[in-house]
Amino acid sequence: MNTNPSKYKVLFLSRWYPHKNDPMYGIFVQRHAEAVGLYCEVAVLYVQEDINLKGKEFEISQFELNGIETIIIYYKKRPGFLGFGKVFNVLNFLKAYYIGWKIIKKQNFKPDIIHVNILARTGLIALYLKITKKIPYIITEHWSKYFDNSGSYSGFLRKLITKFVVNKANSITTVTMHLMEAMKTNKLKNNNYFVIPNVVDVDKFFPSENTKKITKIRILHVSCFEEASKNIAGIIRSVQKLSLKRQDFELRLVGDGIDKKRLENYAQELGVKDTFVFFDGLLEGQALIDFFNSADFLVLFSNYENLPVIMVEAFACGLPVLSTNVGGIKEHLNEERGILIEAGDENAFIEKLDFMLSNYSSYNPHKIRAYAVDNFSKKVIGKSFFTIYDNVLNSK
Missing domain, CATH: 3.40.50.2000 (Glycogen Phosphorylase B;)
Structure with a gap:
């Protein structure tokens, strides 16, 4: 040996x-x-x-x-x-x-x-x-x-x-x-x-000042579009309700999977598709990194998880995260890096989503990234x- x-x-x-x-x-x-x-x-x-x-x-x-x-x-x-x-x-x-x-x-x-x-x-x-x-x-x-x-x-x-x-x-x-x-x-x-x-490859996923920012606040969700675990319908439904209160944001859904078509139809039924909710398909490599850097924070509303790679990538790009308290997420997501809520609680999700839209810029992207470098x-x-x-x- x-x-x-x-x-x-x-x-x-x-x-x-x-x-x-x-x-x-x-x-x-x-x-x-x-x-x-x-x-x-x-x-x-x-x-x-x-x-x-x-x-x-x-x-x-x-x-x-x-x-x-x-x-x-x-x-x-x-x-x-x-x-x-x-x-x-x-x-x-x-x-x-x-x-x-x-x-x-x-x-x-x-x-x-x-x-x-x-x-x-x-x-x-x-x-x-x-x-x-x-x-x-x-x-x-x-x-x-x-x-x-x-x-x-x-x-x-x-x-x-x-x-x-x-x-x-x-x-x-x-x-x-x-x-x-x-x-x-x-x-x-x-x-x-x-x-x-x-x-996470911290040499690839890092904050970029050169990425063009849009006028609206951009919320990002990236996943495999499997509804049982990811609860994307709950995110869409929450966005629709919040859009009645404020119109200064958009949700970008990145990824592909078995439930994507059904979720597109659901967003269409709620009247938010291509107005507040956008489906951007599967992105990889630099295209995905650029999307991270065009976003202001990441959201996860999962029913169950382990340790989502996407959260770790968001940290590497200096983004705060709003997520449900499931799996091992709480082991790394604290008040310096975002907000935790209980799974399935749409009222709490809408409330904290509203809060993040107004306060995402108060998080320190350099500290968030440093945590990713030191741990992932x-x-x-x-x-x-x-x-x-x-x-x-x-x-x-």
């Missing part, structure tokens, strides 16, 4: 990762990998189902991005038929990992440690490699499924596998203390739990993971 920190090789396995059909899927995992890449040699092996594969069972995509060697294996997904579709898909999933592992071996990349992201199936792959190849693994969990109100952590077999994989891991990290406590409440036992938050930068997060790897590899 390699115990020279300057040459640690880390293999990322993740249930979510950006791919050809969704470039934003699990983007926070990619950013963690890039942060680790400042201190270690990193490769990513990701397996993704694809119902649209034509004439073949597998497709291999191999490239380097921001210094991270990335291998994505797409496998053909079959529709279910008397249970045979599920069996076929599981076999293809496992074979895809086998194909990816052979590519890694051919490149002479011998991982010293495996970094699993999002349970549980990726954890089973890591556990198999730990047993057969003696490679230790750690887990980083991002998923809010362990929260009582999400209702998605269920099923005897899933819980059994998750407990076993967590117990056998060398260390567990979560992006919030709230998530760590939720996992422990679900009896996911491990002696080495740590909190390491999400990453690649250097800080990468070093935190490196310390865990180092402890695991030198405790053998």
Whole structure:
């Protein structure tokens, strides 16, 4: 085993990762990998189902991005038929990992440690490699499924596998203390739990004085347009009610997702679409950064969250945030950086939205950004993971 920190090789396995059909899927995992890449040699092996594969069972995509060697294996997904579709898909999933592992071996990349992201199936792959190849693994969990109100952590077999994989891991990290406590409440036992938050690239996300400001106060919301968790309809409804009192603002909704069309129709029904509420679609890279810098503050009205990357990006751009007190948000959002309200309380949301419109400029953008740099930068997060790897590899 390699115990020279300057040459640690880390293999990322993740249930979510950006791919050809969704470039934003699990983007926070990619950013963690890039942060680790400042201190270690990193490769990513990701397996993704694809119902649209034509004439073949597998497709291999191999490239380097921001210094991270990335291998994505797409496998053909079959529709279910008397249970045979599920069996076929599981076999293809496992074979895809086998194909990816052979590519890694051919490149002479011998991982010293495996970094699993999002349970549980990726954890089973890591556990198999730990047993057969003696490679230790750690887990980083991002998923809010362990929260009582999400209702998605269920099923005897899933819980059994998750407990076993967590117990056998060398260390567990979560992006919030709230998530760590939720996992422990679900009896996911491990002696080495740590909190390491999400990453923001502070060299890209920063306040810009050159971005053109508009005459109206600009409220920004960025999300995946999934209504059950994000409660965007509640934001639109609140804006409509507040627009009866004041007309000096606009809400810009950035993103795409399963409920976008329904939300556009809802804004149209309320008479605020393209007057007070604007849908700007999916923005990435500099276009998204420019939008941050054209905004005056960020709003989140989620029913449940973990640690929204978008809030961290807002901090890096010096923006205050109005958000519901859900998940791990309160661990970082205080009165210096914005306002917390209870989930689902539209009256409180409207009241504080009105307050923010009149007082957003009283927040200190330099202090807000400094907090992001000190807590979420690649250097800080990468070093935190490196310390865990180092402890695991030198405790053998």
